[in-house]
Amino acid sequence: MKDTCNTSINHYRRKSLPGRGLSRRNFFKYMGAGIATYFVWTDYLASESLSRLSETGMPAAPDTLSSWIHVSATGAITVFTGKVEVGQNIRTSLTQVVAEELFVPISAISLIMGDTARTPYDRGTYGSLTTPQMAPILRKAAASLREILLQEARKEWKLGEVELKLEKGSVKHPTNGKQLGYGSLANAKQLLLPMNENVRTIDPTKWTVAGTSVEKINGVDFVRGKHRYVSDMVVPDMLYGKVLRPPAYGAKLIRANVDAAATIPGVRVVQQGDFIGVVAKNSRTAAMALATVEAEWERSPQVAGAALFDHLKRTGEPGNAVPSEITAAYESASLKLEQEFKIDYIAHVPLEPRAGLARWKDGSLEVWTGTQRPFGVQEELERAFSIPKEKIRVYMPDTGSGYGGKHTGEAGIEAAILAKAVGKPVKVTWTREEEFKWAYFRPAGLIQVRAAVDGSRLSSWEFHNYNSGGAGINSPYLGATKYEQYHRSDSPLRQGSYRALASTANIFAMESTINDLAQMVRADPMEFRLKNLQDERLKSVIKTAGQAFDWNREKPASNHGFGMACGAVKGGFVATFAEVAVDPNTRELRVISAVTAFECGAILNPRHLESQVTGCVLQGLGGALFEAIEFDEGNVSNAFLSSYRVPRFKDIPQTKVLLVNRKDLPSSGAGEASIVCIAPAIRNAIDDAVGVKLYRLPMVPSGRVPNA
Amino acid sequence: MKINVNATEYTVDVQGNPSLLEVLREQLDLTGTKYGCGEAACGACKVLVNGTPTPACITPVTSVQGKRIRTIEGLDADGRLHPVQEAFLEEDVFQCGYCAPGMIMTAVALVESKKSLDEQELLDGMNGNICRCCTYPAILNALKKLTQNTTKA
Numbered sequence: 001m002k003d004t005c006n007t008s009i010n011h012y013r014r015k016s017l018p019g020r021g022l023s024r025r026n027f028f029k030y031m032g033a034g035i036a037t038y039f040v041w042t043d044y045l046a047s048e049s050l051s052r053l054s055e056t057g058m059p060a061a062p063d064t065l066s067s068w069i070h071v072s073a074t075g076a077i078t079v080f081t082g083k084v085e086v087g088q089n090i091r092t093s094l095t096q097v098v099a100e101e102l103f104v105p106i107s108a109i110s111l112i113m114g115d116t117a118r119t120p121y122d123r124g125t126y127g128s129l130t131t132p133q134m135a136p137i138l139r140k141a142a143a144s145l146r147e148i149l150l151q152e153a154r155k156e157w158k159l160g161e162v163e164l165k166l167e168k169g170s171v172k173h174p175t176n177g178k179q180l181g182y183g184s185l186a187n188a189k190q191l192l193l194p195m196n197e198n199v200r201t202i203d204p205t206k207w208t209v210a211g212t213s214v215e216k217i218n219g220v221d222f223v224r225g226k227h228r229y230v231s232d233m234v235v236p237d238m239l240y241g242k243v244l245r246p247p248a249y250g251a252k253l254i255r256a257n258v259d260a261a262a263t264i265p266g267v268r269v270v271q272q273g274d275f276i277g278v279v280a281k282n283s284r285t286a287a288m289a290l291a292t293v294e295a296e297w298e299r300s301p302q303v304a305g306a307a308l309f310d311h312l313k314r315t316g317e318p319g320n321a322v323p324s325e326i327t328a329a330y331e332s333a334s335l336k337l338e339q340e341f342k343i344d345y346i347a348h349v350p351l352e353p354r355a356g357l358a359r360w361k362d363g364s365l366e367v368w369t370g371t372q373r374p375f376g377v378q379e380e381l382e383r384a385f386s387i388p389k390e391k392i393r394v395y396m397p398d399t400g401s402g403y404g405g406k407h408t409g410e411a412g413i414e415a416a417i418l419a420k421a422v423g424k425p426v427k428v429t430w431t432r433e434e435e436f437k438w439a440y441f442r443p444a445g446l447i448q449v450r451a452a453v454d455g456s457r458l459s460s461w462e463f464h465n466y467n468s469g470g471a472g473i474n475s476p477y478l479g480a481t482k483y484e485q486y487h488r489s490d491s492p493l494r495q496g497s498y499r500a501l502a503s504t505a506n507i508f509a510m511e512s513t514i515n516d517l518a519q520m521v522r523a524d525p526m527e528f529r530l531k532n533l534q535d536e537r538l539k540s541v542i543k544t545a546g547q548a549f550d551w552n553r554e555k556p557a558s559n560h561g562f563g564m565a566c567g568a569v570k571g572g573f574v575a576t577f578a579e580v581a582v583d584p585n586t587r588e589l590r591v592i593s594a595v596t597a598f599e600c601g602a603i604l605n606p607r608h609l610e611s612q613v614t615g616c617v618l619q620g621l622g623g624a625l626f627e628a629i630e631f632d633e634g635n636v637s638n639a640f641l642s643s644y645r646v647p648r649f650k651d652i653p654q655t656k657v658l659l660v661n662r663k664d665l666p667s668s669g670a671g672e673a674s675i676v677c678i679a680p681a682i683r684n685a686i687d688d689a690v691g692v693k694l695y696r697l698p699m700v701p702s703g704r705v706p707n708a
Numbered sequence: 709m710k711i712n713v714n715a716t717e718y719t720v721d722v723q724g725n726p727s728l729l730e731v732l733r734e735q736l737d738l739t740g741t742k743y744g745c746g747e748a749a750c751g752a753c754k755v756l757v758n759g760t761p762t763p764a765c766i767t768p769v770t771s772v773q774g775k776r777i778r779t780i781e782g783l784d785a786d787g788r789l790h791p792v793q794e795a796f797l798e799e800d801v802f803q804c805g806y807c808a809p810g811m812i813m814t815a816v817a818l819v820e821s822k823k824s825l826d827e828q829e830l831l832d833g834m835n836g837n838i839c840r841c842c843t844y845p846a847i848l849n850a851l852k853k854l855t856q857n858t859t860k861a
């Protein structure tokens with residue numbers, strides 16, 4: 001067996017490192033000579049939606065470097081960020097912004113991510129915050145570094161404040177044709193300067209590297225099967241671990257007989273209270289050993305699957321009283337509607353299930369795990385083992401995706417418990433069934449709306465969301481005084497973050513209702529929206545998508561329907577138009593096309609952005625049409641890919657994505673917003689085709705549209 | 709027992725009747741082939757057994773004795789990427805990339821089986837492979853371009 005940690009990690013491991021971030025004092029001891037800029041993290045962009053997630057934000061210690069860019073004596077540029085790569089290709093886009101400011105090719109830069117010992121503290125990679133937070137900071141840090149390099153060159157050449165040109169990692173002399181490489185400027189120096197907040201960054205209209213479709217960094221490793229995800233990693237003497245699971249939520253272990261497992265050669269059983277695990281030299285033996293454990297469980301009463309929505313309503317916080325003007329406006333209106341939407345739990349189903357690898361040495365712990373929050377996992381481990389953070393190092397190699405579903409570190413903790421008990425490194429990889437049952441879900445929700453319309457304006461808007469969350473709950477429509485309330489409820493299943501959080505649920509209900517209101521006043525749904533919206537960015541994506549879809553065209557047949565929806569989420573503006581057909585005999589639904597326009601400020605990488613938007617729309621198709629967790633009494637009954645349906649090649653409609661590039665606006669994240677419109681667009685298209693209004697996600701689990 | 713993977717003979721341990729997937733990953737350290745479901749439902753583990761795309765997760769290793777197994781690691785054995793790998797790179801298809809090896813092996817079998825493929829044949833051939841990042845349109849584009857080029861050549 002060979003140690004598969006990459007060599008640069010081994011190189012750094014020899015030096016002793018402080019646990020969290022790196023103090024300035026140690027900087028050059030650790031990095032080697034060179035020139036660097038740094039900035040200390042202040043979490044000034046943490047948005048409201050994040051505090052709702054109740055993450056434990058930890059301020060950085062005062063003398064801690066929060067991120068830095070370093071040029072070595074060889075001219076190698078290293079960027080350190082606490083963000084992680086889960087398939088959103090931020091490794092590429094962040095490298096692009098640094099390359100742009102420093103006039104170097106992409107290949108001159110390496111980005112160190114997801115290593116709690118080497119990168120600055122970061123709350124996590126979620127909420128579409130990487131691009132709006134990290135990109136501007138790295139631009140400034142890189143631009144500051146550029147200014148320092150220029151200053152050093154001027155000193156070297158004894159020049160005054162003359163303007164110097166940069167090219168491919170060198171500074172050019174203004175007159176004599178000489179060049180100084182960044183490496184020679186950095187050689188033997190130990191220059192560490194803070195990022196200059198006011199430094200001039202390159203204007204997006206002049207970008208030549210940022211804003212272009214640079215290919216995925218290390219893309220070739222992925223098509224060669226060479227990239228090592230955590231589930232692929234191997235360290236010397238490593239064993240494979242498996243953990244005993246209860247039969248349902250809330251079940252308590254009464255007793256267990258592990259004798260049979262313990263007699264299998266090479267198997268070790270680890271039992272600590274309710275935790276029972278086994279380790280063996282391969283995963284097959286570990287699984288077989290686990291299967292011999294006879295456990296007795298006491299189950300506790302759980303919510304029946306059929307009672308889900310009643311339960312959410314019944315346990316929901318009452319919230320504030322609805323203002324009387326809203327009720328009054330509703331009561332007195334003549335054109336009004338009251339409707340209820342139900343949103344099922346769905347699973348993220350990252351293609352790589354959770355995996356963790358742990359190794360203990362002299363009381364210190366190393367854990368490799370695929371997580372969107374390596375520092376969060378470090379804290380989880382700190383609590384689990386009562387050892388100081390400095391002794392815990394969490395690595396997160398680029399991972400097999402998360403979609404909001406990998407904020408936690410279960411597999412890493414399980415591996416660490418087992419590794420500690422057996423005194424050898426242990427890897428735990430979850431099965432698909434474990435991932436379905438013991439990770440967490442996108443919340444289920446119940447949404448109740450009462451709305452009225454007067455002429456072409458909304459006159460009353462009352463919106464309640466039970467359980468799924470407050471994200472995206474605020475309607476962007478003009479007119480009525482609005483009342484929107486998120487009611488926390490007791491969730492029968494473990495729930496958490498998912499791409500775009502509750503926006504998918506809220507915008508489904510909102511955009512369905514807007515469609516139905518437009519219908520009441522016989523208005524064209526697109527015109528109705530444009531009339532009642534103020535935000536120019538939102539209107540602009542509607543117009544762009546509407547034009548590309550050719551909204552006013554003739555329908556090809558009477559069983560075809562057109563529908564649309566729009567939404568604004570986390571700095572992203574999106575509109576999706578859909579065409580569907582419902583077979584008149586079988587009632588089978590076919591989604592024929594989906595046209596989406598998306599705008600999130602200045603585009604960093606058009607091809608990757610298009611890929612993100614396409615991926616969001618198509619992933620959203622699953623939750624829109626057929627994905628749902630089936631459960632009863634605390635047990636998920638469709639915890640397999642053969643019974644939980646996700647979108648496949650044959651489900652994919654003609655998909656078109658139009659990107660609106662606003663170079664005058666800061667870039668926002670792209671991994672979430674565009675998931676929100678596909679469901680309501682299809683819902684409204686089904687209504688247009690056959691006059692059936694659907695009020696539940698997923699809409700057509702059987703593939704067939706019910707009769708009106 | 710001996711198995712032939714990427715034109716190399718390996719002696720493997722068949723105690724406990726492991727799957728081909730377990731043997732590739734844990735005994736031979738050929739971790740390009742991935743686990744995604746364990747029930748032939750996702751395609752992440754697909755390898756070619758005598759040229760046929762086969763889910764390694766449900767294939768007992770004992771059943772492939774005397775057969776030729778090709779995995780992602782064997783595609784560029786001569787130091788050159790396979791045209792399918794080239795096409796996927798060219799199109800910059802992947803996000804997290806976890807589905808890539810299974811996708812590529814399935815596509816390799818498809819394009820090697822027939823000179824040109826129409827859209828329906830591509831869909832039929834690829835439908836057993838899941839990409840959770842939903843890069844499906846880019847994958848189809850890459851394969852369409854490739855099968856068009858193949859026809860031209």
Ligand code: FES
Nearest residue numbers: 744745746751765
């Ligand atoms: S792991 Fe074999 S098909 Fe999914």
Ligand code: FES
Nearest residue numbers: 805807839840841
């Ligand atoms: S790229 Fe992530 S599963 Fe395909």
